[in-house]
Amino acid sequence: FFENEYVNPTKDRTLFYDFNYENKTRENGAIVVLVRNEELSSLMSSMRQFEDRFNKKFQYPYVFLNDKEFTKEFIESTKAMTNAETKYGLIPVEMWSYPSWINQTEALYARKKMEEDKVIYGGSESYRHMCRFNSGFFFRHPLIEQYDYYWRLEPGVEFMCDIDYDVFKFIKKNNITYGFTIALMEVKETIPTLWDTVKEFTKEYPEYMNKNSAMKFISNTGKNYNMCHFWSNFEIGDLNFWRSEKYIKFFEFLDKAGGFFYERWGDAPVHTIAxxxxLEKNQIHFFNDISYRHDPFEHCPIEKDVHEGGKCHCNPEKTFDFTWGSCLPSWFSL
Ligand code: GDP
Ligand code: MN
Structure with missing residues (x-):
């Protein structure tokens, strides 16, 4: 399997890696974890692999966020998983509630309908608040405001290769704004009017569009959205992009349109489209060397040198990269 040949576009770029991480100062970055108290044990398992594969070498602080108060047990147990600093924040209600212009009866009706249609998370109200929070607010939460870079971590995920360089230094040095490991197709029933709303936005703000963008990744001609998105349960990025005027305007435009509640717009397609x-397409990076699993998909590097170099415990034959539904081939063809 390791003999497989394919063109990894990162090989065409000169990227700066610095493996000398000892006694170095950290970048202004944090591990951002939105999580519920009930998810403690699967979060501890994520943290164990994340610490062992990466963070025990770098000690980046964790910021845990919740729409409810964290329990004492949650706080004690997560502190026990790491030597790094840990912070616990409550999400202000404005960031996790209905804006005034949303008709909640209509929203309820839409949820019922999507539940009947068996759309994934279609009937869930909290899931919608979660997607809206991740789309428009996490980066301006009072505990996140001070940071420049973030790595999003979820309960129940796995990291299957060592990461021996400071990923935040890496993205800073290489002028990378966003990094991903898995790209796939969105369930189209969750976003019936998202693309039309995006088109209205681009008509109103043509000056925001980047001439060297990765637009082709999401649409061939601009007419339709091909449903490709970066799977946002893993994200490494520059928070200042989400705080930029362009993105805030974009989020507010989408928020006004109501699709977070009347449909079930996910933060993944919203982030990806923005x-x-x-951005310049070079500002988006595929982290081939970070092996990551979030049920039901995983990315595992298939090159022998990368696999052995990272002491990986994943199976390259299980990698999602070139299987049905993956958008990585279309990313590579960019
Ligand atoms: P999936 O990955 O799309 O299946 O959705 P998840 O259930 O994993 O939710 C995505 C992230 O948001 C995870 O980190 C969850 O812990 C978190 N999350 C989802 N819903 C809530 C919620 O109601 N409250 C809090 N505090 N976190 C949530
Ligand atoms: Mn998840």
Whole structure:
């Protein structure tokens, strides 16, 4: 399997890696974890692999966020998983509630309908608040405001290769704004009017569009959205992009349209579309060397040198990269 040949576009770029991490200062970055108290044990398992594969070498602080108060047990147990600093924040209600212009009866009706249609998370109200929070607010939460870089971590995920360089230094040095490991197709029933709303936005703000963007990744001609998105349960990025005027305007435009509640717009397509409109394509990076699993998909490096170099415990034959539904081939063809 390791003999497989494919063109990894990162090989065409000169990227700066610095493996000398001892006695170095950290960048202004944090591990951001939105999580519920009930998810403690699967979060501890994520943290164990994340610490062993990466963070025990770098000691980046964790910021845990919740729409409810964290329990004493949650706080004690997560502190016990790391030597790094840990912070616990409550999400202000404005960031986790209905804006005034949303008709909640209509929203309830839409949830019922999507539940009947068996759309994934279609009937869930909290899931919608979660997606809206991740789309428009996490980066301006009072505990996150001070940071420049973030790595999003979820309960129940796995990291299957060593990461021996400071990923935040890496993205800073290489002028990378966003990094991903898995790209796939969105369930189209969750976003019936998202693309039309995006088109209205681009008509109103043509000056925001980037000429060297990754637009082709999400749409061939601009007419339709191909549903490709970066899977946002893993994200490494520059928070200042989400705080930029362009993105805030974009989020507010989408928020006004109501699709977070009347449909079930996910933060993954919302993030991806913004990245593909506003950034240079070189500012988006595929982290081939970070092996990551979030049920039901995983990315595992298939090159022998990368696999052995990272002491990986994943199976390259299980990698999602070139299987049905993956958008990585279309990323590579960019
Ligand atoms: P999936 O990955 O799309 O299946 O959705 P998840 O259930 O994993 O939710 C995505 C992230 O948001 C995870 O980190 C969850 O812990 C978190 N999350 C989802 N819903 C809530 C919620 O109601 N409250 C809090 N505090 N976190 C949530
Ligand atoms: Mn998840």
């Amino acid at each position: 990245l593909a409109l506003f």
